[in-house]
Amino acid sequence: MRVIDIHNHFFPESWPDLAARYGTPDWPWIKHTEAGKADIMVGDRFFRHIYSACWDPEVRLQEMDRDGVDLQVISATPALFAYDRPVEHALDCARLFNDAALELCSRGKGRLKSFCQVPLQDTDAACKELTRCMQSGHLGVQIGNHIGCKNLDDPGVITFLHHCANEGAAVLVHPWEMLGRDRMPKYMMPWTVGMPAETQLSVVALILSGAFDRLPSTLRICFAHGGGSFAFLLGRLENAWHHHPVARGECEHPPSHYLNRIYVDSAVFDQRTLQFLVGAIGAGRVMLGSDYPFPLGEERVGSLIRQSNLLQDTKARLLSGNAEGFLRIKTESSEGADRSEPATAASPPVPEPGRLTYSSYLKVPELLELQQPQSSPLHHDELLFILVHQTYELWFKELLHDLDAVVANLQKAGAAPHSHDEVYEAARLLRRCTEITRVLVEQFTILETMLPTHFLAFRGMLEPASGFQSEQFREIEFLCGLKDEKMLRYHRPTPEAYASLKRRLEEPSLRDVFFGALQAMGNLVPPGANVSEKEQFDARAQAVHELYKDEHHHRDWIDVCERLTEFDELIVSWRLRHIQLVERVIGIRMGTGGSTGASYLKLTLDKKFFPELWEARTLLTE
Numbered sequence: 001m002r003v004i005d006i007h008n009h010f011f012p013e014s015w016p017d018l019a020a021r022y023g024t025p026d027w028p029w030i031k032h033t034e035a036g037k038a039d040i041m042v043g044d045r046f047f048r049h050i051y052s053a054c055w056d057p058e059v060r061l062q063e064m065d066r067d068g069v070d071l072q073v074i075s076a077t078p079a080l081f082a083y084d085r086p087v088e089h090a091l092d093c094a095r096l097f098n099d100a101a102l103e104l105c106s107r108g109k110g111r112l113k114s115f116c117q118v119p120l121q122d123t124d125a126a127c128k129e130l131t132r133c134m135q136s137g138h139l140g141v142q143i144g145n146h147i148g149c150k151n152l153d154d155p156g157v158i159t160f161l162h163h164c165a166n167e168g169a170a171v172l173v174h175p176w177e178m179l180g181r182d183r184m185p186k187y188m189m190p191w192t193v194g195m196p197a198e199t200q201l202s203v204v205a206l207i208l209s210g211a212f213d214r215l216p217s218t219l220r221i222c223f224a225h226g227g228g229s230f231a232f233l234l235g236r237l238e239n240a241w242h243h244h245p246v247a248r249g250e251c252e253h254p255p256s257h258y259l260n261r262i263y264v265d266s267a268v269f270d271q272r273t274l275q276f277l278v279g280a281i282g283a284g285r286v287m288l289g290s291d292y293p294f295p296l297g298e299e300r301v302g303s304l305i306r307q308s309n310l311l312q313d314t315k316a317r318l319l320s321g322n323a324e325g326f327l328r329i330k331t332e333s334s335e336g337a338d339r340s341e342p343a344t345a346a347s348p349p350v351p352e353p354g355r356l357t358y359s360s361y362l363k364v365p366e367l368l369e370l371q372q373p374q375s376s377p378l379h380h381d382e383l384l385f386i387l388v389h390q391t392y393e394l395w396f397k398e399l400l401h402d403l404d405a406v407v408a409n410l411q412k413a414g415a416a417p418h419s420h421d422e423v424y425e426a427a428r429l430l431r432r433c434t435e436i437t438r439v440l441v442e443q444f445t446i447l448e449t450m451l452p453t454h455f456l457a458f459r460g461m462l463e464p465a466s467g468f469q470s471e472q473f474r475e476i477e478f479l480c481g482l483k484d485e486k487m488l489r490y491h492r493p494t495p496e497a498y499a500s501l502k503r504r505l506e507e508p509s510l511r512d513v514f515f516g517a518l519q520a521m522g523n524l525v526p527p528g529a530n531v532s533e534k535e536q537f538d539a540r541a542q543a544v545h546e547l548y549k550d551e552h553h554h555r556d557w558i559d560v561c562e563r564l565t566e567f568d569e570l571i572v573s574w575r576l577r578h579i580q581l582v583e584r585v586i587g588i589r590m591g592t593g594g595s596t597g598a599s600y601l602k603l604t605l606d607k608k609f610f611p612e613l614w615e616a617r618t619l620l621t622e
């Protein structure tokens with residue numbers, strides 16, 4: 001597995017005395033203390049201990065070998081940005097260190113590449129230096145996350161970012177000059193508290209200012225240290241965006257819409273955080289970044305990702321695949337394939353980074369990250385168990401989507417009894433529901449390839465999770481008309497699920513809407529006062545009976561009736577196949593949800609969504 005580290009730093013072994021060169025104090029300088037060790041000083045002030053990996057490619061390459069890193073993209077240090085200095089000094093300083101970076105890379109046996117720095121306080125000068133650097137071999141640029149009081153949504157910075165996109169330069173945003181320093185004089189808090197907040201501020205400024213609506217999607221921009229506190233607080237930002245107009249800013253979409261415009265590195269130092277980051281930002285958007293060889297860097301570069309529980313494919317993306325796209329560098333396997341080759345049938349065009357792709361549209365990396373087995377070491381069949389259930393839930397989602405549309409069409413049909421379009425549309429969508437359910441009945445056979453002993457090996461870890469808690473299954477039942485308030489109790493632990501089921505209980509069901517439409521058409525007399533449930537049921541069955549008796553006039557409604565009946569029938573088939581699976585796998589054991597298992601489930605076989613449609617068949621005569 002190739003490994004690319006996109007966030008690490010260097011210092012040259014020596015550089016001119018900048019204070020003397022520019023005639024101003026407090027520039028960084030290097031004080032060699034003993035062989036292979038040095039201190040970075042800023043004026044008279046100690047800034048940081050460093051060692052020879054910063055300047056000696058031999059040491060660097062040895063440590064890269066030790067850690068299994070193939071390629072590093074080195075950057076200078078924010079302390080050298082000099083955004084608050086006269087532009088000619090900042091430009092000269094940038095040139096010195098940009099050329100020093102290339103010199104170090106030239107001794108790196110092809111395993112060191114670099115990001116340049118630019119005098120960002122002056123847009124023209126920054127753009128020119130970037131162009132010069134890209135022409136001389138840098139892969140992109142490291143910028144600070146603000147210029148004094150100006151955030152990244154400053155018009156000058158936006159112009160510069162446009163220029164980066166045009167030049168094909170990757171951008172690494174590094175926090176610096178941390179906010180609230182007066183309140184954080186101790187314990188490295190500017191690094192541990194200030195830096196994450198700075199980075200979050202930058203991402204939020206870019207999003208809310210609408211910058212991503214204007215910047216080309218080809219811009220590749222990465223935020224250091226996992227994007228700071230951004231991912232963790234995205235929910236808060238999103239909530240504010242939806243509920244408080246003043247918090248909306250100028251962006252066209254909610255903040256989460258722009259996640260596919262940013263990358264973050266993996267410098268978060270905690271497995272749970274890495275896992276969360278991959279879930280929140282996306283497996284295609286996190287890249288190995290180590291902060292090597294600084295004291296706060298990852299000690300064994302790449303170990304956080306390697307030791308994680310992420311899938312192999314995801315690890316490969318984080319360790320190198322995503323960086324290859326971000327940096328636009330060729331992979332070993334694609335070495336022979338030239339992106340500029342004309343497209344032929346055998347070699348379709350290679351999509352430009354940042355453009356919509358199959359994976360980014362379908363969120364494939366995120367989808368493949370959603371299987372989180374409980375068994376450790378992983379029991380081979382647990383992945384299948386999770387995937388089959390997830391597939392069911394995805395189809396349940398589509399069923400609800402279609403059934404809601406059936407309800408809407410039947411409501412319209414009731415409101416306009418002479419229009420047939422809505423009735424046809426309802427029948428068409430119901431046909432889709434029956435086809436989906438047919439697949440769902442069949443799918444149980446895949447789970448039956450799992451031996452009962454294999455399931456029992458990890459079943460205990462799943463308690464007290466149970467199919468009783470499938471919110472969508474219960475929603476389908478409630479939506480179709482099979483409403484049982486008692487079932488709500490299984491959803492108490494999840495308030496959102498509880499609330500949406502409660503809403504389904506209160507809303508008119510498909511069954512209600514169907515008979516409402518028959519009433520509107522005059523085929524069913526509305527129930528008067530004191531009419532018993534039984535009498536109402538009989539009247540509804542009779543109304544269906546009348547439809548069937550006059551096939552010539554009611555062909556469209558009969559089609560709806562047939563589809564509803566078929567759907568009902570297939571749901572019973574689903575229940576039956578589920579019971580067979582349950583008996584095959586756990587026999588007559590109790591369920592993890594506390595029911596008596598198969599014997600409880602058998603009681604559900606008599607449940608019907610549309611009993612009047614079945615009753616009408618009994619009423620029909622030859």
Ligand code: HEM
Pocket residue numbers: 388389392393447455466467468470473578581582585586590591592593594595596597598600601604
């Ligand atoms: C090894 C495979 C399976 C076993 C052993 C199993 C077992 C059970 C048991 C015993 C129950 C009764 C409730 C309880 O006490 O927990 C139940 C309910 C349920 N299961 Fe499964 N199940 C399996 C697979 C599936 C699959 C693949 C789905 C797909 C979504 C599913 C969906 C449901 C649903 C929706 C219920 C509630 C049914 C109702 O209340 O009518 N189950 N399951």
